Amino acid sequence: MKNSKRPFKGKSLLxxxxxxxxIDLETTGFDPQFxxxxxxxxxxxxxxxxxxxxxxxxxxxxxxxxxxxxxxGITKNDTNNAEETEIVLKEFMSFISEDIIIGHNVNFDINFxxxxxxxxxxxxxxxxxxxxxxxxxxxITNLKHxxxxxxxxxxxxxxxxxxxxxxxxxxxLNVYIKLKNEFNNFDFEKYTSKNYTLKAHxxxxxxxxxxxxxxxxxxxxxxxxxxxxxxxxxAMQIVANLGGINQDNVNKETNYLVLGNNDYCKNIKNxxxxxxxKAEQLKIKGQDIEIISxxxxxxxxxx
DNA sequence: TCTCCTCGAGATCT
DNA sequence: CTCGAGGAGA
Numbered sequence: 379m380k381n382s383k384r385p386f387k388g389k390s391l392l393x394x395x396x397x398x399x400x401i402d403l404e405t406t407g408f409d410p411q412f413x414x415x416x417x418x419x420x421x422x423x424x425x426x427x428x429x430x431x432x433x434x435x436x437x438x439x440x441x442x443x444x445x446x447x448x449x450x451g452i453t454k455n456d457t458n459n460a461e462e463t464e465i466v467l468k469e470f471m472s473f474i475s476e477d478i479i480i481g482h483n484v485n486f487d488i489n490f491x492x493x494x495x496x497x498x499x500x501x502x503x504x505x506x507x508x509x510x511x512x513x514x515x516x517x518i519t520n521l522k523h524x525x526x527x528x529x530x531x532x533x534x535x536x537x538x539x540x541x542x543x544x545x546x547x548x549x550x551l552n553v554y555i556k557l558k559n560e561f562n563n564f565d566f567e568k569y570t571s572k573n574y575t576l577k578a579h580x581x582x583x584x585x586x587x588x589x590x591x592x593x594x595x596x597x598x599x600x601x602x603x604x605x606x607x608x609x610x611x612x613a614m615q616i617v618a619n620l621g622g623i624n625q626d627n628v629n630k631e632t633n634y635l636v637l638g639n640n641d642y643c644k645n646i647k648n649x650x651x652x653x654x655x656k657a658e659q660l661k662i663k664g665q666d667i668e669i670i671s672x673x674x675x676x677x678x679x680x681x
Numbered sequence: 682t683c684t685c686c687t688c689g690a691g692a693t694c695t
Numbered sequence: 696c697t698c699g700a701g702g703a704g705a
Contacts, residue, residue, distance in 0.1 A: 390697085404695070405694085405695050406695075407695055408693095408695055413695075416695095450695080482693085483692085483696085484694090485693090485696055485697095486694040486695080486696095487694080509696090511694085512696085512697070515692085515698085516697095523693090524692080524693080525693065526693090526694090541695085575699085575700085576699090576701095603701080603702095604700075604701075610700075626682095638701095640702085651701090651703090652703065
């Protein structure tokens, strides 16, 4: 059960809206179950222009540990004069209203808000949201890390005043604007895992003259299971470079089925995948098809 | 060919 | 949480 903990949570959107509210929270730690919110900030945007901001400290009940104090600069003393969580949260939720929420790793913030909203008002946060972390990972693929700090470096955005809620909301807004300008027409659908799976057709080679004595040359190859020594994609590339022809499934043309490891797969009964069963049937009928182990495959490509 | 499911690996937030 | 790999079944 995926959303059993927060059944009414909104959807994570891969798009660039013009109207939204950017949020950021400071908390006493990572865990919504044990930690408290100590600061809530938000920036409301309409037609790409800032129209309102929100920023309040929260009077928390427990102590704030040294790490958080040095990270945020917020001490227990600072929060003592602030309003209680319930009061600030109510204003905060009213400020956000029905807006699309934007944040960096915004699941973190929304989970805190969600659980506190349930606790105090017995009412979930249902807003859909845009996560700049997820957007960045999908679009800027050549970047190793996509922390807020890394993106600021990438886009030349000032990160000096980070780790206070309003500053981080501003920084996140600036990152969002950069992403929006650069990737407004990015086709997320195409690259989402639901719609895109590795297809034999996508493996191409620029090689021209093949070694026709290689056992894989002009043969049709299918893989099943996970290979130990390389990704299936790499193996398929090698096949293509040797003049072999990759296939997604076993059919009456197939010459080799390479068996990887399928231990992990709970669906498989008596150790054989559907591809293997099909290959065995075809072999009985006299088809020129060999079922080979991963190691035999490696021997074949050594030549 | 298409849709749905499971699993493991990696990051990120304070 | 998100993604990619992979299989099952229609």
